Amino acid sequence: MATGSSGSSQSPSARRPRPEVSVLRVGHRPGRDPRLTTHVALAARAFGARRMYLHPRDDALAERIAVVTHRWGGDFAVVPVDDWKSLVRTFPGTVVHLTMYGLPLEKSLPRLARLRRILLVVGGAKVPPELYRRANFNVAVGHQPHSEVAAVAVTLERLLGLPLPARPGEAPQRIVPSARGKRIVGGRRRR
Amino acid sequence: MATGSSGSSQSPSARRPRPEVSVLRVGHRPGRDPRLTTHVALAARAFGARRMYLHPRDDALAERIAVVTHRWGGDFAVVPVDDWKSLVRTFPGTVVHLTMYGLPLEKSLPRLARLRRILLVVGGAKVPPELYRRANFNVAVGHQPHSEVAAVAVTLERLLGLPLPARPGEAPQRIVPSARGKRIVGGRRRR
Numbered sequence: 001m002a003t004g005s006s007g008s009s010q011s012p013s014a015r016r017p018r019p020e021v022s023v024l025r026v027g028h029r030p031g032r033d034p035r036l037t038t039h040v041a042l043a044a045r046a047f048g049a050r051r052m053y054l055h056p057r058d059d060a061l062a063e064r065i066a067v068v069t070h071r072w073g074g075d076f077a078v079v080p081v082d083d084w085k086s087l088v089r090t091f092p093g094t095v096v097h098l099t100m101y102g103l104p105l106e107k108s109l110p111r112l113a114r115l116r117r118i119l120l121v122v123g124g125a126k127v128p129p130e131l132y133r134r135a136n137f138n139v140a141v142g143h144q145p146h147s148e149v150a151a152v153a154v155t156l157e158r159l160l161g162l163p164l165p166a167r168p169g170e171a172p173q174r175i176v177p178s179a180r181g182k183r184i185v186g187g188r189r190r191r
Numbered sequence: 192m193a194t195g196s197s198g199s200s201q202s203p204s205a206r207r208p209r210p211e212v213s214v215l216r217v218g219h220r221p222g223r224d225p226r227l228t229t230h231v232a233l234a235a236r237a238f239g240a241r242r243m244y245l246h247p248r249d250d251a252l253a254e255r256i257a258v259v260t261h262r263w264g265g266d267f268a269v270v271p272v273d274d275w276k277s278l279v280r281t282f283p284g285t286v287v288h289l290t291m292y293g294l295p296l297e298k299s300l301p302r303l304a305r306l307r308r309i310l311l312v313v314g315g316a317k318v319p320p321e322l323y324r325r326a327n328f329n330v331a332v333g334h335q336p337h338s339e340v341a342a343v344a345v346t347l348e349r350l351l352g353l354p355l356p357a358r359p360g361e362a363p364q365r366i367v368p369s370a371r372g373k374r375i376v377g378g379r380r381r382r
Contacts, residue, residue, distance in 0.1 A: 033224030039338035046337035072335055101366055101373040106353050132371050142354035143366040144263055146237035146344070147230035153341030154348050162297050162345075163333035175292055175334040180323050182292040 018160050019115045020093075023052040023152055026084050026123045026131075030058045039149045040122065041065045045076040046163055047156035049120070052076075055084040073171025088134050093117030095135045098151040099127070102138030109158055112137070120155060122148035209351050210306045211284075214343055215244040217275050217314045217322075225252050230340045231313065232256045236267040237354055238347035240311070243267075246275040264362025279325050284308025286326045289342040290318070293329030300349055303328070311346060313339035 023044040028037045037054070038061060044052045045065065054062065057080030065078045081087050088095055094115045096108075112118065121135065132138055141151040166174035168185075176183040214235040219228045228245070229252060235243045236256065245253070248271030256269045272278050279286055285306045287299075303309065312326065323329055332342040357365035359376075367374040 033226065035224065035227050036230065039227065039230075039340055042335075042337040043341040046333050046335035047341070068336060099373075101369055101375075103368050103370055104353070104355070129372070132373075138370060140366070140368060142237045143356040143368060144233075144237035144354060145259060146233040147340050149230055149338050149340035150234040150238070150344030153338070153345050154353075157345050157348070162295070163335060164295070165334040175331070177294050177331060177334060178292055179294055179329060181320070182290075182323075184292075 016113075017116075018048075019113065019118045021049045021118045021120055021156060021159065023049050024055070024081070024084060024087060024119055024121045025052055025148070026055045026121065027126055028054055028056060028058060028061075030056060034058065034061050036149070037061060038064065040152055041078055042068065043149050043153040044156070045069065045074065047153050048160040048163060049152075049156060050076065051079050053079050053081045053084070053087060053119075055081045057082065071171075071173050073166050073174070085130070085134070088119070088121065088131065091117075091119045093119055094137070095119045095121060096137045096139055096155075097121045097123075097127075097131055097135035098141060098148070098155060099123075099132070099138050100140050100143050100145060101132075102140040104143075105139050105141050105155060105158065108137060108139045112139075113159060118159075120152060122152055207304075208307075209239075210304065210309045212240045212309045212311055212347060212350065213242050213244060214240050215246070215272070215275060215278060215310055215312045216339070217246045217312065218317055219245055219247060219249060221247060221249045225249065227340070228252060229255065231343055232269055233259065234340050234344040235347070236260065236265065238344050239351040239354060240343075240347060241267065242270050244270050244272045244275070244278060244310075246272045248273065262362075262364050264357050264365070276321070276325070279310070279312065279322065282308075282310045284310055285328070286310045286312060287328045287330055287346075288312045288314075288318075288322055288326035289332060289339070289346060290314075290323070290329050291331050291334050291336060292323075293331040295334075296330050296332050296346060296349065299328060299330045303330075304350060309350075311343060313343055
């Protein structure tokens, strides 16, 4: 199957081998509203990342994403990490830290697109300075304050292309694109 | 000045006149964690939207975004709307509803790029069916569940290009892109 691991097919314009991308989300705050990290995970999945490492762990959030993946296809998962610095040090690939202070994504893209395996790190204002040194690349998706959700989505979209709808048989439930209204095939509309 | 209204310059590849884009965010829930709507607003601003209409109104949120705009440049603002359906009906431009049930963004882009003025509507699961009929276009940024933050950012990025850093004099405070660490010019680092 030519669809990567998220269940979302990719733009046919992406002909060369695409990097395998994992996301590492640090600075999650369990106990506060989990929607922001949930949106990072959903965007990572929808735009073709293979998994999202999450520090600190949040099993309820991981379970909610697993339900989405079960229903909408692919094998994306949220993986807890207790020691994210160790993951950054030992990751068998290239560590790309998304930060508004980094070098422009537009300039970095040609190099990133040739990589085999990428760990895309998003943190927030509180990221320790060490990460800037440990990362192979510090990359800015624009140089204005915005959102880790937007940074992950735009980077993945530029690297991997816009996801296409799932094809018949590819996911338990899939959308049929429509000019008006909602068409879902194969799934329950309600839980 | 060739930078649009957000204070973020746009990719030089976008040579033709670009649409003026406003965002309408419905389904905001004041009293719950405001970060998600804050991120929609920050992404709208950073990726070149002119303003974000917000229903229901949230003055504290609008004020926080005003502080960001004051510091980082441009004249983006969050505008409260009490009757969003009326705004959708009377908007002097094209209403584009972002929904995973819509037609693929990739296919819609050539038409959208030729428009003069766009109202980009993001809602969430609870959007009334009426919006699907009222919108001139229902457009999907991928056909998987993800995030209104991601949908706004990716649509704006595809329409207007990646924002460039502000130029000297363009904003009270601006970033100098760096391979390592943080460089800010002209601003206070702390409040």
